[in-house]
Amino acid sequence: MFNEIKTHEITVDIVILTIKNDALNVLLVKRNNEPFKNKWAIPGGYVRMSENLDEAAMRVLKEKTNVENIYLEQLYTFGDPLRHPVSRVITCAYFALIRSEDVEVVTSDDLAWHRVSELPPLAFDHKEIIEYSLKRTRERLEMCPVAYQLLNEKFTLTEMQKAYEMIMEKKLDKRNFRKKVITTEGLRELNEFSKSSSKRPARLYTFDNIKLNSKRAHFIKKGSKG
Amino acid sequence: MFNEIKTHEITVDIVILTIKNDALNVLLVKRNNEPFKNKWAIPGGYVRMSENLDEAAMRVLKEKTNVENIYLEQLYTFGDPLRHPVSRVITCAYFALIRSEDVEVVTSDDLAWHRVSELPPLAFDHKEIIEYSLKRTRERLEMCPVAYQLLNEKFTLTEMQKAYEMIMEKKLDKRNFRKKVITTEGLRELNEFSKSSSKRPARLYTFDNIKLNSKRAHFIKKGSKG
C-alpha cells in the first residue's frame, strides 16, 4: 500500500506560445519513444529532486528555446490515472509567452512551431492542456497587457491589436483599442516607424517593464469590441 | 538517476473555508506524527493510484467534513524541495467553500475551525497555501458571487455583505452592494425573514444554482466600495 502510493511520477509540461507569421503558435516536439511514438507533444520532462516546479519548467524551456526571464506561469496540474497509458504520471503544466525574435529554436522534423488553430494529433492529454493555456492567456489578457510578451520588443499598435484578436478570438474596434491601450502604464511611444510595410509606415511602441497599476487591471473585457 | 526521479511523493492538501461566528474560518488538523508533530495543518493525504487529483481532494474533504458536492477548486501545486523537511513531497493544493450548516465536523483537540485572521503556527508551507487560497477566493468573488457557497442556504443580504467584506478585506457600501447583488442571476428573494435578531427581522434570500451569465462576471471590483 505504501509503495503503491509512492510510485507516481511527476513531470512538467510547458505550453510555449509565440506569435509568428500573424498567428498564434505553440512549440511542439515529436516523440521518439513509446507511448505515442511519432506523435507531437508539448515539451516536458521529469522534475528533478533538487529543483522546484518553476525551476523544472524553466529548465525545460531553456533546453528547448534557449530563452530565460520570460513570462512563465503555472497553469494546472493534470493527474488523471489514465492520462499516461503505461504508468502513473502526474504533470504540472506551465505556459510561457515568448517573443519569436528572442528564441533560438532549431526547428527540425522533431521540433517545430504549429499554429494553435491547426494542431496535429497530440500525445497524452496535451490537446486539453493547450486549450486550457489559451483560456488562461485570455483571462490574463483581460487583466493586463501580457500580449506584449508575445510581440517583438518594438511593435506597432496594429500588430498588438492583431495579437489581441488572435488570443481573444474576436474582432476589436481600432479606435477603442488604441484609446484603451495608450492609457496603459508602461507603453512607450517611440520615434521610430515600421519599415517592412509597403504603404504608410506605422509608429513603433515598446513596453517598459513597469509593475502594472491594479486600477487598470481589467484590460479587454470579454463581451466588447475593445 | 532514474530512480532518483521517481521518489517524489504527491499529496493533496485542502483549504476548507467556511463562515462561522461572523468570521472566515479554515479547518485545521493537529498533526500527531513527525515532522511538525502537534502543529496545525490543513487536511491532506496521499493521492492513490486509482484516483485523479480531484477525486483525491474530494475524498480527503469527505473524510474530514462529510460533505460532498460543494465548491472545490484546484488552487496551485507546491513543489519546493525543502517544503517537507524529510522527503520530497509535492502537494497539489485545493480549496473548498462550504456551508457550516452542511458540515458534520466533530471538532476536537485535533480537528478544529480557526479564524483565518488568527492562525496558529502551521506545519510545512501551509500558511502560504492558506494565504494563496484567500487571494484566489477574492479573485473568484470579483468574477461571480461564490460567497453564497459559504453562507447557509437561506441568508440575509447583511450576512452576504459581511461575507464579502471578510473576503475582500474592505468595507462595502450597503446601498451599492444591494443594488449590485439583486441584479445577480440566481439570487431569489424569499417570503421568509430572519428570526434570530432581536430587532427588525431581515428578509431571507437563497441562490438557485444557475449557470452565471458571463456578462455579469465582474462582480465586486478591487478598488471600489461596492
Place this chain on the structure above:
DNA sequence: ATTTAGATTGTTTATTATACAATATTTTTG
C-alpha cells in the same frame, strides 16, 4: 407610546465602455 437597533431604499455624479467613419500619410502606379 417611545426607544432602539438594524433593515431598507434613490439620486446624482463620475468613470468607463461602446458604437461608429472620416482624414492623413506614405508608397506605388500610370
Place this chain on the structure above:
DNA sequence: CAAAAATATTGTATAATAAACAATCTAAAT
C-alpha cells in the same frame, strides 16, 4: 507629377456601470 492604393491615425456622442452619499422604515423591547 498626379492619382491611386493601402494602411495609419484620430474624435464624438451615447450607453452602461461604478461611486459617493443619508434619510426612512420596521419590529422588538422598554
